[in-house]
Amino acid sequence: MTTFTLDDLAALVDSRAGQPPDTSYTAKLLSEGPAKAAKKLGEEAVEAAIAAVQGDRKALTSEAADVLYHLIVTLKAGGVPLSDVMAELGRRTAQSGLAEKAARRHT
Numbered sequence: 001m002t003t004f005t006l007d008d009l010a011a012l013v014d015s016r017a018g019q020p021p022d023t024s025y026t027a028k029l030l031s032e033g034p035a036k037a038a039k040k041l042g043e044e045a046v047e048a049a050i051a052a053v054q055g056d057r058k059a060l061t062s063e064a065a066d067v068l069y070h071l072i073v074t075l076k077a078g079g080v081p082l083s084d085v086m087a088e089l090g091r092r093t094a095q096s097g098l099a100e101k102a103a104r105r106h107t
């Protein structure tokens with residue numbers, strides 16, 4: 001069990017933004033703009049999907065980590081804070097909770 005969170009990862013990515021590209025992989029990726037980060041995200045997502053279809057749990061774990069990392073970088077490059085994504089997920093959860101309650105009232 002790890003205590004490392006997506007917020008920790010986003011903070012690491014934030015710390016690399018604006019640094020010289022030769023200082024880290026993240027700084028280099030961010031310096032290349034949103035399209036490059038998005039391309040990497042797409043590639044990693046396909047690799048994760050292939051691992052899932054093949055039932056390769058080890059590869060899926062590794063590729064999922066790549067997806068989450070490149071998603072965080074893509075969000076940073078696109079100017080969208082992770083907190084906005086979490087808020088959207090929270091809204092959807094709240095909405096589905098209300099929808100479930102309404103459905104129960106009508107049964």
Ligand SMILES: N=c1c2ncn([C@@H]3O[C@H](COP(=O)(O)OP(=O)(O)OP(=O)(O)O)[C@@H](O)[C@H]3O)c2ncn1[C@@H]1O[C@H](COP(=O)(O)O)[C@@H](O)[C@H]1O
Nearest residue numbers: 009012013016023024025026027028029040065066069070
């Ligand atoms: N989670 C990751 C992470 N996952 C994958 N990667 C990098 O993503 C790259 C993907 O591999 P590829 O072979 O597809 O990419 P590449 O061929 O090197 O690059 P391209 O030419 O395709 O752009 C590798 O260089 C990995 O090291 C990551 N790099 C960084 N992190 C996190 O970001 C933090 C900061 O990292 P640095 O920016 O390297 O200091 C680290 O402490 C980690 O927490």
